[in-house]
Amino acid sequence: MTAHTAARHTAAPGVRIRDLTVVYKTPAGELPAVRGVDLALAPGTITGVVGESGSGKSTLALSLLNAVQPPGRIAAGSVEIDGLGDVLTLRGEDLRRTRGRQVGYVFQAAQNSLNPLKTIGKQLLDLGRSHDVEDLRGLVRDAKDLLARMGMDGARVLDSYQHELSGGMRQRVGIMLALVLNAKVVVLDEPTTALDMITQATILRIIREVHEERALTTLVITHDVGAVAEVADSLAVMYGGRVVEHGPVTEVLGSARHPYTQGLIRAIPRLSGDLSLARALPGRPPTLGTLPTQGCVFRERCERRMEVCETDEPMSVTQDGRTVACHAADRHLTLVKRKEEFV
Amino acid sequence: MTVIVNPEGAISPGAVPAGTTRATLRRNFWRGVWRVLRRKPSRMAGVGIVVLFAVIGVAGPLLYPAQLPRDDNALYAPPSLAHPFGTDFEGTDVLALVVTGARYVLLTGLATAVITVALGTLIGLVAGFHRGRWDTLLMRLTDMNLAIPGLPLLLVLSTVWKFESPLEMGLVLGVLGWGGIARAVRSQTLSLRERGFIEAARGLGLPTRHIIGRELLPSMAPYIAMNMLIAVTGAVYAQVGLFFLGVLPFESNNWGVMLNLAVFNGGALTTPAALPYLLAPLIAILLLTLGIVLIVDAMDEIFNPRLREE
Amino acid sequence: MITGTGITKIFKQRGSVLGAREVPALRGVDFAVAKGGAVSFIGESGSGKTTLGRIVAGLETHDAGEIVIDGVPMSTLSHRRRQPYFRRIQLIHQDPYSALNPTRTIHQTLEAPLRLRARQAGRPRSWVDGRAAELLAMVGIDPGYVLPRYPHQLSGGMRQRVVIARALTMDPEVLVADEAVSMIDVSLRLGILALLKDLRERLGVGVLFITHDIATARYIGDDGELYVLYRGQVVERGATEKIISDPVHPYTQSLLSAIPVLHGLERPGAERVVPREMQREGEPDGGCLFARRCPFSTERCENEMPVLGRDGGPEQEAGQEGGQEYACFHPRRRSVIPVGVGE
Amino acid sequence: GTTGTTDTAQRGGGVYTTIDGSKQINASAPINPFNPVGSVFSGYNGMALAWPKNDPTDPNQFYPAIARSWSISPDRSEVVIRLQPNARWSDGVPVTSEDVRVSIGLAYTQGGTAYALDPKAAGAAADIQVVDPKTIRVTQGANRSSTFLANLLSTVVVPAHVFGKLLPANFWQTLKVAQHGQGAAAEKAKSQITGLAENVIAFDPGHDVSAGPFVLERVNPGAALLTRNPYFYARQNIVPDKVKLLNYTGNEQIWNYLIAGRLDNAPFTSVPTAVLDRIRDAKGSEVIKGYSPVAVSLAFNQSHKPYDNVHVRRAIAYLIDRAQVTKIASPEGGTPAVTTSGIHAKAARAWLGDAFDSLNQYRVSPAKADAELKAAGMTKRGGHWTLPDGSPWKVRIHVPASFSDWVAAAKSITSQLGDHGIDASVVTAADYTLYLGELADGKYDLGFWLIGLGPSPYNIFQRLYGQANGWQMFGGRLRHVAPGTEGNWMGGPEKADAGAAGTVDPGELTSKLNFASHDEQQRIVGVLAKVANEQLPVVQLWDYVNTQFVNTSRYTAFPPDDDESLRLSSGVWMQLGMIKKAEKGQA
Amino acid sequence: MTHAVPGRPRLGAVARKIGGHLGRGLAMIWVVATISFVIIREIPGDPVLGQYESLIQKGMSPEQAERATAVLYGFLPTGNLWQQYVGYMGSLLHLDLGRSLSTPGVEVTTLIGHAARWTVLPVLAGTLLSFLLGVTMGVYAAIKRSGKLGDVLALSGSLLHGVPVYVIGLLLTAIFATLWPIMPSGGPVDVEFVPGFNAGYIGSLVHHAVLPVVTYTLASYGGWILAMKSNVVAVLGDDFILAAELRGLRRGFVFRYLARNAILPLFTILALSIGMLFGGSIFIEEIFNYPGLGLLLVNSISSRDYALMGGTFLVITVGIVVANIAADLLYTAIDPRVRSGGAA
Numbered sequence A: 001m002t003a004h005t006a007a008r009h010t011a012a013p014g015v016r017i018r019d020l021t022v023v024y025k026t027p028a029g030e031l032p033a034v035r036g037v038d039l040a041l042a043p044g045t046i047t048g049v050v051g052e053s054g055s056g057k058s059t060l061a062l063s064l065l066n067a068v069q070p071p072g073r074i075a076a077g078s079v080e081i082d083g084l085g086d087v088l089t090l091r092g093e094d095l096r097r098t099r100g101r102q103v104g105y106v107f108q109a110a111q112n113s114l115n116p117l118k119t120i121g122k123q124l125l126d127l128g129r130s131h132d133v134e135d136l137r138g139l140v141r142d143a144k145d146l147l148a149r150m151g152m153d154g155a156r157v158l159d160s161y162q163h164e165l166s167g168g169m170r171q172r173v174g175i176m177l178a179l180v181l182n183a184k185v186v187v188l189d190e191p192t193t194a195l196d197m198i199t200q201a202t203i204l205r206i207i208r209e210v211h212e213e214r215a216l217t218t219l220v221i222t223h224d225v226g227a228v229a230e231v232a233d234s235l236a237v238m239y240g241g242r243v244v245e246h247g248p249v250t251e252v253l254g255s256a257r258h259p260y261t262q263g264l265i266r267a268i269p270r271l272s273g274d275l276s277l278a279r280a281l282p283g284r285p286p287t288l289g290t291l292p293t294q295g296c297v298f299r300e301r302c303e304r305r306m307e308v309c310e311t312d313e314p315m316s317v318t319q320d321g322r323t324v325a326c327h328a329a330d331r332h333l334t335l336v337k338r339k340e341e342f343v
Numbered sequence B: 001m002t003v004i005v006n007p008e009g010a011i012s013p014g015a016v017p018a019g020t021t022r023a024t025l026r027r028n029f030w031r032g033v034w035r036v037l038r039r040k041p042s043r044m045a046g047v048g049i050v051v052l053f054a055v056i057g058v059a060g061p062l063l064y065p066a067q068l069p070r071d072d073n074a075l076y077a078p079p080s081l082a083h084p085f086g087t088d089f090e091g092t093d094v095l096a097l098v099v100t101g102a103r104y105v106l107l108t109g110l111a112t113a114v115i116t117v118a119l120g121t122l123i124g125l126v127a128g129f130h131r132g133r134w135d136t137l138l139m140r141l142t143d144m145n146l147a148i149p150g151l152p153l154l155l156v157l158s159t160v161w162k163f164e165s166p167l168e169m170g171l172v173l174g175v176l177g178w179g180g181i182a183r184a185v186r187s188q189t190l191s192l193r194e195r196g197f198i199e200a201a202r203g204l205g206l207p208t209r210h211i212i213g214r215e216l217l218p219s220m221a222p223y224i225a226m227n228m229l230i231a232v233t234g235a236v237y238a239q240v241g242l243f244f245l246g247v248l249p250f251e252s253n254n255w256g257v258m259l260n261l262a263v264f265n266g267g268a269l270t271t272p273a274a275l276p277y278l279l280a281p282l283i284a285i286l287l288l289t290l291g292i293v294l295i296v297d298a299m300d301e302i303f304n305p306r307l308r309e310e
Numbered sequence C: 001m002i003t004g005t006g007i008t009k010i011f012k013q014r015g016s017v018l019g020a021r022e023v024p025a026l027r028g029v030d031f032a033v034a035k036g037g038a039v040s041f042i043g044e045s046g047s048g049k050t051t052l053g054r055i056v057a058g059l060e061t062h063d064a065g066e067i068v069i070d071g072v073p074m075s076t077l078s079h080r081r082r083q084p085y086f087r088r089i090q091l092i093h094q095d096p097y098s099a100l101n102p103t104r105t106i107h108q109t110l111e112a113p114l115r116l117r118a119r120q121a122g123r124p125r126s127w128v129d130g131r132a133a134e135l136l137a138m139v140g141i142d143p144g145y146v147l148p149r150y151p152h153q154l155s156g157g158m159r160q161r162v163v164i165a166r167a168l169t170m171d172p173e174v175l176v177a178d179e180a181v182s183m184i185d186v187s188l189r190l191g192i193l194a195l196l197k198d199l200r201e202r203l204g205v206g207v208l209f210i211t212h213d214i215a216t217a218r219y220i221g222d223d224g225e226l227y228v229l230y231r232g233q234v235v236e237r238g239a240t241e242k243i244i245s246d247p248v249h250p251y252t253q254s255l256l257s258a259i260p261v262l263h264g265l266e267r268p269g270a271e272r273v274v275p276r277e278m279q280r281e282g283e284p285d286g287g288c289l290f291a292r293r294c295p296f297s298t299e300r301c302e303n304e305m306p307v308l309g310r311d312g313g314p315e316q317e318a319g320q321e322g323g324q325e326y327a328c329f330h331p332r333r334r335s336v337i338p339v340g341v342g343e
Numbered sequence D: 001g002t003t004g005t006t007d008t009a010q011r012g013g014g015v016y017t018t019i020d021g022s023k024q025i026n027a028s029a030p031i032n033p034f035n036p037v038g039s040v041f042s043g044y045n046g047m048a049l050a051w052p053k054n055d056p057t058d059p060n061q062f063y064p065a066i067a068r069s070w071s072i073s074p075d076r077s078e079v080v081i082r083l084q085p086n087a088r089w090s091d092g093v094p095v096t097s098e099d100v101r102v103s104i105g106l107a108y109t110q111g112g113t114a115y116a117l118d119p120k121a122a123g124a125a126a127d128i129q130v131v132d133p134k135t136i137r138v139t140q141g142a143n144r145s146s147t148f149l150a151n152l153l154s155t156v157v158v159p160a161h162v163f164g165k166l167l168p169a170n171f172w173q174t175l176k177v178a179q180h181g182q183g184a185a186a187e188k189a190k191s192q193i194t195g196l197a198e199n200v201i202a203f204d205p206g207h208d209v210s211a212g213p214f215v216l217e218r219v220n221p222g223a224a225l226l227t228r229n230p231y232f233y234a235r236q237n238i239v240p241d242k243v244k245l246l247n248y249t250g251n252e253q254i255w256n257y258l259i260a261g262r263l264d265n266a267p268f269t270s271v272p273t274a275v276l277d278r279i280r281d282a283k284g285s286e287v288i289k290g291y292s293p294v295a296v297s298l299a300f301n302q303s304h305k306p307y308d309n310v311h312v313r314r315a316i317a318y319l320i321d322r323a324q325v326t327k328i329a330s331p332e333g334g335t336p337a338v339t340t341s342g343i344h345a346k347a348a349r350a351w352l353g354d355a356f357d358s359l360n361q362y363r364v365s366p367a368k369a370d371a372e373l374k375a376a377g378m379t380k381r382g383g384h385w386t387l388p389d390g391s392p393w394k395v396r397i398h399v400p401a402s403f404s405d406w407v408a409a410a411k412s413i414t415s416q417l418g419d420h421g422i423d424a425s426v427v428t429a430a431d432y433t434l435y436l437g438e439l440a441d442g443k444y445d446l447g448f449w450l451i452g453l454g455p456s457p458y459n460i461f462q463r464l465y466g467q468a469n470g471w472q473m474f475g476g477r478l479r480h481v482a483p484g485t486e487g488n489w490m491g492g493p494e495k496a497d498a499g500a501a502g503t504v505d506p507g508e509l510t511s512k513l514n515f516a517s518h519d520e521q522q523r524i525v526g527v528l529a530k531v532a533n534e535q536l537p538v539v540q541l542w543d544y545v546n547t548q549f550v551n552t553s554r555y556t557a558f559p560p561d562d563d564e565s566l567r568l569s570s571g572v573w574m575q576l577g578m579i580k581k582a583e584k585g586q587a
Numbered sequence E: 001m002t003h004a005v006p007g008r009p010r011l012g013a014v015a016r017k018i019g020g021h022l023g024r025g026l027a028m029i030w031v032v033a034t035i036s037f038v039i040i041r042e043i044p045g046d047p048v049l050g051q052y053e054s055l056i057q058k059g060m061s062p063e064q065a066e067r068a069t070a071v072l073y074g075f076l077p078t079g080n081l082w083q084q085y086v087g088y089m090g091s092l093l094h095l096d097l098g099r100s101l102s103t104p105g106v107e108v109t110t111l112i113g114h115a116a117r118w119t120v121l122p123v124l125a126g127t128l129l130s131f132l133l134g135v136t137m138g139v140y141a142a143i144k145r146s147g148k149l150g151d152v153l154a155l156s157g158s159l160l161h162g163v164p165v166y167v168i169g170l171l172l173t174a175i176f177a178t179l180w181p182i183m184p185s186g187g188p189v190d191v192e193f194v195p196g197f198n199a200g201y202i203g204s205l206v207h208h209a210v211l212p213v214v215t216y217t218l219a220s221y222g223g224w225i226l227a228m229k230s231n232v233v234a235v236l237g238d239d240f241i242l243a244a245e246l247r248g249l250r251r252g253f254v255f256r257y258l259a260r261n262a263i264l265p266l267f268t269i270l271a272l273s274i275g276m277l278f279g280g281s282i283f284i285e286e287i288f289n290y291p292g293l294g295l296l297l298v299n300s301i302s303s304r305d306y307a308l309m310g311g312t313f314l315v316i317t318v319g320i321v322v323a324n325i326a327a328d329l330l331y332t333a334i335d336p337r338v339r340s341g342g343a344a
């Protein structure tokens, strides 16, 4: 009857991020937190983005809603969403309407993403009014359905304040608020951080199930390779603001091509397998200030470092649905891209 | 970037780095402070003002003879080159009065600030650190201190107690005013106490003295320093106000007395003649307040190593 | 050697609207940490792990039970006399950010306890600086670089190493590591775990390792022991490798099942166990604590409380095989952990 | 300006705005003259039998009020008072002798000079007889005071039909017993009468019944509004329709009103010159100056060293430039004291005649001061005078902080002493009450002290040789207490050398002034003035000038400078037929 | 697989909380009463002598002055300190503060009641006004904090916060009552108007209240703007604001979320400062001759009116204690986190 129920069965949109660069203004000047990222989210899939702290994951996620906060600024690129066009060109009311209605966002540390002074139900109504939902009763019904779907007593949750809910419950409320307006693109930033194992497994399962039921295009961002591997169809690995590897999740994990991905997988504590093979990556993850201005961002920690890595930034090469940006991984390719804007 | 310019690996492992001695740290601290101050011209202005007042407070009375000269024929003289702020009711230069009167005011302010902050911090720290019964007791005391209205009590006290020296005055103002700081310091202590590093220090068996003095206090330093400065203005304000009301007995010249005499004896609010006499101490108070406000702005950055070094 | 018997802790939540509510955080936990040994505690959020760690480190009192350090029962000593014993047990915090005083350089941070140490041992002051450098080198960081710096100038991994170095200033017998790696970048986690293992081997320091991620427990040492805590009760205990490979208690099994599967490298275990419900605050006691959530619970579980290592149900195969003990009426081995693709 | 403009247009009289300087207007206080802050304002809605004239020497000069005329027998034993034949209360009831009698009865419950219950008290009324509705006779007891008439005439008259019920039926009998009875019965009667005091004070009639020219209409915390009493006996004299009395809290408040031209008259206030100039600039503003029988002095505590030494006191007198001090402290409200006689200069000339000029004037003379100090055994070292024992001499002059003119004067004096190598400083007390308490406790070396409270010569010298100096009236007998005890803070010697008159007891002489004839009074005043001049228990600084402000833009015909009515309120002026409407009256 | 939500607060618990506050408040009042009793009885100075001399100082003749002060002897407290204390505490229990000395025969409670009216009105108006102004400007200063305007607003706040209230009061009188006399220079209302609900009276009331209220407002505005600014900045950094924006909430809603969370802590300060201002209004009342509690206290001190002094001081303190309790309860009422006893 209303738009959001009618739209339920439309096809999932695709999302294409092109050459996205986001910079933050620091005392040392504007430094790129995300640089030249190309990433396509296939319609109806879950794409996982993994990367360590500071690799630019959240910044990337915010860019999808054109919501990078000052002192940050999207310096270049485009984010095309099917049926919406380039999100980065949207302004004002158009942009606001897009958020929540077209693109749902589940906040990093969703535990704190709720207004502590209002019940969940009131916040839901605020959301509905903000998006001109006429049938608020229907909205509440949908919200209760969603919550029940996630294993909670909808009526009571809507009547609760944030502090009356546990971490896992808040996280699910966050997911509900992202989906209740029937957004087709959903971005989840670290949906399971600070939750324990069993809750994490539950949330991940819910994400997967809801994704499939509602035919969404989902982007899950996390620093936990395991969490991504559990839900995602395809996996992008970020390092120092670049996507260094991207491909179907089983392939990227099964046969990682980038030395960082390989090192990362080796560094994950596992339940089985040979302990002596496991190894931490040497060095430490870069921060904005310590990012090299030229050459490969990973070279300092890379065991396959070559001379060309010092000077030239490796270009992303796509082959068989997999993308890798490494000189060592595609030594046979001579395409070298130099970027000097930020030198 | 950092002060200690020390690229990775420049110093051989094992060698004791030179940058860790106390003197160096202190030097680095002051360099950091300087950097923080230089970030905004307003802060430099603030420091300038406060330093000026400090100098006046210390050396002001030395600039003039013990017996300030009077000009019997120039009562309430208008401002002139010789008397930038005119003269008072007996022909004494108003500027000289402001300068020589500063010491009393500043000394009280300082004494008050020291006492308020010392008492408040001590009580807050003890309450927050030991919790339990001590906490309950001290917080009741603090509630009491906060509930007793300071100014009215001062009025009542002024009839019993002669605040003969600025230090006595400061003592009273300080004893009346520590409640707010104590409460805030306590809540800060409670939250810091839960922070890992305090717990670690306790686990290491470091003495309480160390934990409070070296770990807790420095973390609260910006807050304490800020309060200290604000307490100075508060004390100056209260004290000058009491003199202005005429409820405080006075023996020596100070700004509040000047205000009182300007208004009630000179009619400064009624005619412009005594206006400079009124304005001079007012401007002094405003200037001092301004200076302190401008410096307070920098406190956070001064005591936070990260903001300091940026 | 530290042993704890019957450690019980009940928090009284005062000021709550519900009046003084009692939260049992530990219910008669027995454990022992030997010199150079590795004991891990795992469990969900709220299971009492941190509380136990703090009690062991002498930072929290307990309501019943006894802690014996080097044969001396702590309850017989005055608070003052207990201090030197507890000093030999050092806690490593989960959060390396808050564990270091932001206003003090690393040198100052290490200097204070070392001075104390020097005074106790009658060593000259010069010993302090040398020792600080030595300890930092021991935890694998460059003292020259680290000593003059403030915590904010170091990476998370470095900070955690400094925290460990600080704990080592007391020449501890046991390190209590509470989620010591959960806030550290994935690529660096193994480094810290390896360091702890190394310290065990080189210095003979015992490690009491607290985590909700069982996988990490393996890396502390394969000779270690594992305790599974649930709502303050140890529900299963045994050799780490043994419990991981052959968990018996359904709760242990759900914990292990919750570990995400690295699709592409692994397949999920055949009998993954998913609890029936989420954990709930303030659940009533009586019967098996896990009964409400247990997929296999029977009426007996609802009414009777199984005791660790004693009550074997009908399916019991080996009540205490290889020192493995559990508190369950229906013990059964299930293959829950992921299996490597190659295997 | 005032909002009386419309009233003026309609009724012609307008609103007369002024200030009652003697009390705070208190909205909670009852409309009751026995209450010190009661909303009864002398001369407006409060009436005495008569209004005192401002005479330098004779306290018994009065303008008629409720009493149209009076006579006193030569031996002062009997006073006959005849009331205004037309006087009526504002509710139309005539004012009769009974009203006066009730008023006197009520006055007894309060205590006070003429109506003391103690039969031995000087100047106490012994018997009150109603001769006829408009005539009353009062006789004086044994101790016949020279101020009996004055005290009697100052009696405030209240309506018997309002206040009468406060006196119990047997009141007059009880009074008789109290005054003439013996022993326990008399004591009981006394306590019955004084026991009424609280009720009388707290009594609130609710609305005003006045025999004065005005009736209270309303009181606010800051102001009182009165309207014309249609039954006032001299209503033809009263011009304004209403009177607005404003609160008096501080001088500067009066200054502001005056500059804004809002007051038609303001009572005496001290004014800095600059402010006075601005007040004069206000349209219609005029200053009337008159006699005020008060002077201020710097008093010594003679029980403290070195002020026990007359040379030290004289040295200080020689060093103080009184003209300069007055110029700084009270340029408009005072004239520098010609000398120290204990008497305001105007009264002094009247009392002493040429003898006044023979008094030592203590003109500024550092040389004489040096000589006196040397005579006192002091030495000057390094530009500073030290005490005979070689210790430093620190002069500390105490003043109450709230009196800015005294503070300024004290500061000026310390500056002058400082110029001559005497280390002097001003110490203020938080408030006047505290100041007086500490002064009386003998805590101060030097302090400011009001003197010369004329016109009664007893009151004048009582300030120097009364209780503060050790002479107390006790059970009708004079006795002297030791310095430092029972409020004797001045600590002067009991006997003083009065030159030609020989050695005298100044306290005894002072108490004699109460009963002596005029000639005798003149002689005693001469002796005491001489003693005060030579022994210098105080240094007289300046004589106050009654500076009144009037504004002639709405009303004219104010009393001229030095008029005998100047210390009375505007209400009395109106009764006396002074104030008239200004020609081009405008607000 | 349903999931329960913890229960809501119970009425009994709230009652217990209120009870606890009241108990502590009463204990505090008792202590303050005792302290004020002791201090006040120890104050030196003789009220009769003081009254006498100051009447003389005002030009009254000695006889008249003597007559006027004679009555005061009857009102002096008698008995030793302990008896006086017991009597005092006893009458306190009956809410009887005794009789005034300087206005003999009038109950202290009556005087305080009259004065309190004049304090409450401008204090309330001034506080609310400054609160509204300060809070609005604080939000503005926070949002524009990196710009010039924000700097200027913040500095104005700091300065006004630092400037003593009497300085503001003096300057305002000098300008609006003296140099350019458009405002009355004292008193609460012109006596010419008949009290009641008529235009003249109300107009006069307002006219007289303008300067005191403006002074209150200016003096406390600085504190509000500073507090509000720092709260808004803190809340702006909270995730839920960004989350609300990312959910596409209307600006109005986001602003309300922001404002409500930032104002919340200020409400308790508001309650406290209303309590505090009863005592803090001394300067303003003195300068504008406004017959409130502050002025009453000052006058009672200088006239050594023991009963009035003690009573006024006590009432001022009780105001603060009550405000404290009100602030706590208010916080409980409006912050759901505290209400249900959970962690804030």
Ligand SMILES: Nc1ncnc2c1ncn2[C@@H]1O[C@H](COP(=O)(O)OP(=O)(O)OP(=O)(O)O)[C@@H](O)[C@H]1O
Binding pocket: A024, A025, A026, A033, A051, A052, A053, A054, A055, A056, A057, A058, A059, A060, A070, A071, A072, A108, A223, A286, A287, A288, A289
């Ligand atoms: N407001 C800011 N100002 C300056 N730098 C910023 C700001 N926010 C983020 N950055 C920097 O941008 C980089 C990327 O940050 P981002 O938050 O996107 O990382 P992330 O991958 O989400 O990390 P985390 O796992 O810690 O959430 C980091 O180096 C960070 O320091």
Ligand SMILES: Nc1ncnc2c1ncn2[C@@H]1O[C@H](COP(=O)(O)OP(=O)(O)OP(=O)(O)O)[C@@H](O)[C@H]1O
Binding pocket: A196, C011, C012, C013, C023, C024, C025, C043, C044, C045, C046, C047, C048, C049, C050, C051, C052, C212
């Ligand atoms: N200071 C305290 N006061 C009251 N209850 C407490 C306190 N500390 C812990 N608890 C309660 O005790 C129980 C055990 O807490 P604990 O922190 O030991 O769990 P944990 O296993 O470390 O959990 P996590 O994995 O979340 O760190 C929890 O229910 C907790 O709410």
Ligand SMILES: [Mg+2]
Binding pocket: A057, A058, A059, A108
């Ligand atoms: Mg992030």
Ligand SMILES: [Mg+2]
Binding pocket: C049, C050, C051
């Ligand atoms: Mg924990």
